[in-house]
Amino acid sequence: MNLLELHNLSIRFRTENGVVDAVKNVSLSMKEGDSLAIVGESGSGKSVTALSLTRLLPTPPAEFAGGKILFEGKDVLKMSSEEIRAMRGGGIAYIFQEPATSLNPVFTIRSQIAEGIRLHRPDVKAVDEEIVKWLGAVGIVDPAKRMLDYPHQLSGGMQQRAMIAMALSCRPRLLVADEPTTALDVTIQAQILAELRRLRTEFGMSLILITHNFGIIRGLCDRVAVMFRGEIVEYGETASILKDPQHPYTKALIACVPRLGDKRDRLQTIDYGWLAKAR
Amino acid sequence: MRRVTRRFFNDRLAIVSVVLIVFFFSVAIGAGICQLLDLPMPMRPNATNLERKLLPPNATNWLGTDNLGRDVLSRMIAGSTISLTVGFVAMAVSLGIGIIVGAVSGYLGGWVDNVLMRLVDALMCFPSFFLILSAIAILGPNIWIIITVIGLVSWTGTARLVRAEFLTLRESEYVRAARAMGQSRRKIIFRHIMPNAFAPIFVTAVISIPDAILVESGLSFLSFGVPPPQATWGNIIADGKTYILDAWWLIVFPGLAIFIASLAFYLVGDALRRAAETRPK
Numbered sequence: 001m002n003l004l005e006l007h008n009l010s011i012r013f014r015t016e017n018g019v020v021d022a023v024k025n026v027s028l029s030m031k032e033g034d035s036l037a038i039v040g041e042s043g044s045g046k047s048v049t050a051l052s053l054t055r056l057l058p059t060p061p062a063e064f065a066g067g068k069i070l071f072e073g074k075d076v077l078k079m080s081s082e083e084i085r086a087m088r089g090g091g092i093a094y095i096f097q098e099p100a101t102s103l104n105p106v107f108t109i110r111s112q113i114a115e116g117i118r119l120h121r122p123d124v125k126a127v128d129e130e131i132v133k134w135l136g137a138v139g140i141v142d143p144a145k146r147m148l149d150y151p152h153q154l155s156g157g158m159q160q161r162a163m164i165a166m167a168l169s170c171r172p173r174l175l176v177a178d179e180p181t182t183a184l185d186v187t188i189q190a191q192i193l194a195e196l197r198r199l200r201t202e203f204g205m206s207l208i209l210i211t212h213n214f215g216i217i218r219g220l221c222d223r224v225a226v227m228f229r230g231e232i233v234e235y236g237e238t239a240s241i242l243k244d245p246q247h248p249y250t251k252a253l254i255a256c257v258p259r260l261g262d263k264r265d266r267l268q269t270i271d272y273g274w275l276a277k278a279r
Numbered sequence: 280m281r282r283v284t285r286r287f288f289n290d291r292l293a294i295v296s297v298v299l300i301v302f303f304f305s306v307a308i309g310a311g312i313c314q315l316l317d318l319p320m321p322m323r324p325n326a327t328n329l330e331r332k333l334l335p336p337n338a339t340n341w342l343g344t345d346n347l348g349r350d351v352l353s354r355m356i357a358g359s360t361i362s363l364t365v366g367f368v369a370m371a372v373s374l375g376i377g378i379i380v381g382a383v384s385g386y387l388g389g390w391v392d393n394v395l396m397r398l399v400d401a402l403m404c405f406p407s408f409f410l411i412l413s414a415i416a417i418l419g420p421n422i423w424i425i426i427t428v429i430g431l432v433s434w435t436g437t438a439r440l441v442r443a444e445f446l447t448l449r450e451s452e453y454v455r456a457a458r459a460m461g462q463s464r465r466k467i468i469f470r471h472i473m474p475n476a477f478a479p480i481f482v483t484a485v486i487s488i489p490d491a492i493l494v495e496s497g498l499s500f501l502s503f504g505v506p507p508p509q510a511t512w513g514n515i516i517a518d519g520k521t522y523i524l525d526a527w528w529l530i531v532f533p534g535l536a537i538f539i540a541s542l543a544f545y546l547v548g549d550a551l552r553r554a555a556e557t558r559p560k
Contacts, residue, residue, distance in 0.1 A: 056459055088461035096459075101452035106474045116460050163456075170460070 001073050003174060003206055004030040004053070009067035011048055014060055022048045024230040025067070032173070035200060035207040037217040037238065039253065040227035041270065046210050049227070050176050054088045055079075072173065090120035093172035097179040099159035103151035109135075110147035113166045120170040134165040137202075139195055157188035161195065168199070174206045181216065193220060215257040218242065226250045248274035283478075286554040293550030296543040303540050307359040314357060322350040324357035325508045333526050343528035345518060354510035355533055361511040362492050362540065365426050369491035372430025374484050377437025378473075384438070385445025386468050396442070399435045407432040411494065415503050422505050425498065429491050437483050444476035451475075478555040486548035489541035496537050512537050 011023040023045040030036055038046040051057050053069060055076060069076040071091060079087070096102045104112060113131045117124055124130050128147075135143035138161040151159055160180060167175055177196065181189040197220050200207055209221055217224060217238060224241050226234040226249065234247040245251045252270040287293055313320040322340075328348035336343045342351040384395040414428045448454060449472065457471045498504035499513025500520075507514060512533045519529025 054459065056455070085461040085463065088459055090461060094456070094459040096452060096456060098452050102456040104453040104457070104471055104475070115462070119461060166460075 002029045002070070003032045003034070003072060004028070005068075005070040006049075007068040007070070009049070009052065009069060010065040011045075011052055011057070012063050012065045014063065021065070022062075022230055023052070026227075026230075026232055027067075028225060028232070028235075030174070030206060030208070033204045033206055034223065035209070035221045037209045037211060037221035037224045038227055039211055039214060039217065039224055041212055041253075043229075044227040045230040046227050047178055050094075050178055050208065050210055053176065054092050054094075055084055056088070056094075086120075089116055089167075089170045089172065091172060092174045092176055093167035093170055095160070095163050095167050095175065095177045095180045098183050099156060099163050100151070100183070102163055103159060105151055108148055108150055109154070109162050113147070113162070113169055116166055116170045130169060131165075134169040135162065137168070137199070138162075138165045139191075140165070155188075156184050157191060160184060160188075160192055164192075164195070164199075168203075168205075174208065176208045176210070178210045179212070180209070182211075189216070196220060212253075213257065214242070214254050226253065283554045287550055290550045290554070292546050293554075296546040296550070299539060299543040300547065303359060303363060303543070306356055307363040310356045311360045314360065320353050320356050322353045324353040324510050325349065333522060335526070336528055342532045343526065345515070345526070345529055346522060351515065351528060351532060354515055355512065355536055357509075358511040358515060358533070359536070361422065361505055361509070362495060362513075362537070365422070365429065365495040366488040366492040366544075368426045369429040369433065369494075370484055370487045372427060373434040373487060373491075374437055374480070375434075376431070377434035378441050378480065380434065381438040381441025382445055382468050382473070385442035386449050386464070386472065388446075388449075392442070395438075399438055402432065403435050405432075408494070408497070411498065412501075412503055415498070420503060420506050422509075425495060425504065426491075429494050433487060433490065433494075437480070437487070440479060440483055441476065444479060445472055448472045448475055479552075482548050482552045482555065485544060485551060489544040492537065492544075493541055 006026055006028045009023055009026045010021065013020045013022055026045075026049060028036070038049065040046045048057065048062075052062075052064070053071070053076065064077055071087065074083075076084070076087070103109070110128070110131055113134070114127050117127050117130055121130075131147050132143045135147055140146050140158060140161050146154070146158070151162075154162065160183075164180075180196070181192050184192060193216055196207070196209075199205060200220070207221070209217060211217065221238055223236065224234075224238050225232045226241075226247065228249045234241060234245065234250045241250065242254065245254055249270075252268075252274075255268045256270060258264075258267055310320055312318075326349065328344075330348065331340070331344055332346055332348040334340055334344045334348075340350050340352065342355070344350055345354070380395055380399070384392045410432050411425075411428050415425060418424045418428075445468075454467060454471055457467050462471070495504060495511065496513035496516070499511045500517045502514065502517055504513050505511050507518075515533040516530050519526065519533075523530055
């Protein structure tokens with residue numbers, strides 16, 4: 001059985017200016033232990049796809065226009081609200097873009113992580129030990145002391161590590177990281193990515209990484225789905241797509257990533273010329 | 280929190296106000312106890328002495344006596360218990376309703392929000408003082424009825440404020456993160472959002488205390504308030520208004536008490552608002 005399957009998923013938004021098709025006929029499948037990157041520019045539908053997995057989109061304005069989401073064989077769109085709540089965090093956990101604002105400013109790290117553990121793993125008795133274990137696992141030094149800190153006392157990188165620890169401590173089957181490094185500076189970005197890579201090998205965790213940056217998925221994700229205007233335009237093994245992209249949009253996205261030792265004076269932007277030709 | 284406290288205590292007016300409020304409170308609690316044990320404070324507030332009626336302030340009756348020879352100071356002290364009880368309990372009632380309505384309205388949005396907010400609008404259109412007057416005319420002038428009615432008509436402002444806070448906070452990243460963790464609605468509302476909306480809610484609570492005190496004084500002045508012989512600041516003035524040209528002390532001292540107590544609460548509320556204004560993100 002596949003861990004996650006999307007069959008022709010379509011999501012619409014009803015806005016005051018008419019109907020927007022945010023996701024069109026997206027089909028994907030993942031096995032336990034797989035890691036998938038969803039790459040695309042802003043507004044391409046990648047975050048909407050990710051949030052729809054646990055029905056986190058506000059409905060209205062969002063609505064499921066067609067298709068199916070199967071998680072561990074169960075139809076997510078037909079689940080009751082209790083089942084959905086158990087799946088959020090316990091089945092699929094998220095890490096969001098802004099660690100600084102994703103943590104509640106008035107509670108300590110410990111109480112926020114403890115909340116998730118109590119909710120999804122009620123049999124765990126030694127909650128504090130569990131928190132220390134996971135904070136240590138994501139590379140926080142002196143976790144027993146750090147867990148008593150409030151979010152503003154931690155640096156951006158440590159906040160994101162705490163978020164990852166919070167997500168992992170619920171032992172989810174699938175981790176969805178929605179642009180987890182966009183708000184961090186480059187050195188911290190590299191550390192967090194290395195951490196995710198290590199945790200993946202250590203725990204055999206399934207991962208969906210959402211990003212607009214082709215540069216960060218190498219070595220972390222086995223497969224890539226490239227999204228453009230709500231559709232998957234290219235899907236395949238990371239290595240082969242990076243080496244030999246087929247779709248012009250994929251080529252343009254890869255060309256955008258600046259490399260060390262680049263001789264170009266200006267950064268590359270996406271040229272949509274192919275779109276006019278395709279029509 | 281520590282920063283807010285420090286800034287608050289750097290405000291001289293605020294400290295004076297806090298001292299005044301603490302003073303009024305001690306008096307009110309002391310008077311409450313004296314009343315229970317039937318002790319004089321410093322004289323019995325309801326003991327009449329027609330030989331000593333309408334005396335100006337003097338050595339035995341520091342603030343003078345009224346038309347029945349009752350000691351004005353003792354009556355004011357007895358009245359402080361009523362005024363502060365009304366202020367606090369009415370605030371608690373209105374805060375309780377306001378927080379629940381505002382939180383539900385702001386977090387759920389949609390048609391629930393629409394229905395609740397139109398209800399608030401409708402209540403706000405009503406002149407609340409007349410609503411209170413008619414409720415008391417029907418239910419009778421009992422102090423707990425007065426408190427409840429004041430609370431029941433004054434929650435609209437709090438509800439709007441709480442709703443506005445919730446509208447902003449429910450879109451915050453940490454609320455989204457809490458939803459993504461599978462937290463229940465109730466837990467998100469009361470555990471994740473409420474503590475972050477605490478500062479403005481606390482400030483309105485403090486400011487709504489003098490409002491209730493003033494309404495109660497107004498009611499007593501119109502003799503719709505707490506029935507005699509029980510003294511309140513409002514009905515001492517009401518009793519004294521007949522003798523306004525001969526016995527100024529019957530009006531001025533309880534009037535000052537109402538004025539100073541209300542002002543102290545307003546000033547504390549204002550100082551709290553200023554102290555909490557730029558909270559660390």
